């Protein structure tokens with residue numbers, strides 16, 4: 269058996285597209301369920317992926333949402349060529365948000381998205397350069413706490 | 416308690432067509448902030464909110480919630496319902512305020528287990 273065999277799935281998401289928001293995360297969730305990743309892990313992956321997907325749609329004018337599932341873990345990479353984040357430490361604080369009013373009216377902008385990603389993943393990494401874009405990587409081990 | 420029993424007990428208006436109502440309800444959560452619900456709500460919970468736009472369907476589906484109750488007669492967009500039906504998400508509406516709905520849920524024993 270090939271040790272590092274993996275399944276990849278990636279989607280481009282458009283900025284401001286609330287119509288299709290969450291579809292990339294839903295498809296990734298479906299794939300992981302299908303290949304037998306434990307349900308509680310799939311749920312955590314879905315949460316982290318959705319938060320990152322929404323940030324790309326709301327804050328970055330679009331980007332890419334990708335999943336790579338290995339035997340022992342899934343890695344989610346969400347990248348954009350948006351404005352970047354000037355102060356990452358601040359952005360990671362609960363409650364910090366620059367979301368505009370029209371998206372706050374839809375219930376976004378609690379400033380909980382990045383903290384949720386940190387909490388639900390086993391490893392979290394963010395790289396952001398102002399004027400160039402942001403890349404978020406989350407790793408989820410396939411070890412179920414339900415077992 | 417099953418979703419269908421909850422619907423009867425609270426006299427909720429079912430907005431989504433062709434979705435299963437035999438799911439078991441285990442606890443509940445209330446929030447109008449999507450990321451807050453996303454981070455705190457657990458599978459099989461009922462979610463009480465006043466948001467009615469389509470992203471509530473995505474959140475409920477990704478978490479695996481039992482049902483959404485849109486309280487206080489808040490408007491629910493048509494595309495919210497089509498999205499919900501596609502993903503097997505149950506959405507109810509009620510004129511009762513979120514406060515009243517949550518009170519009744521507690522009276523029914525939901526959230527006490």
Ligand SMILES: Nc1ncnc2c1ncn2[C@@H]1O[C@H](COP(=O)(O)OP(=O)(O)OP(=O)(O)O)[C@@H](O)[C@H]1O
Nearest residue numbers: 323327328359365366376377378379380381382450
């Ligand atoms: N991909 C991104 N590009 C540019 N800025 C971003 C990006 N992701 C996050 N940010 C910045 O970081 C802030 C915090 O993000 P976070 O997801 O925690 O909260 P939010 O999106 O504002 O609200 P919520 O996620 O609770 O709906 C955002 O308001 C925004 O300023």
Ligand SMILES: [Mg+2]
Nearest residue numbers: 319323381382
């Ligand atoms: Mg966010």
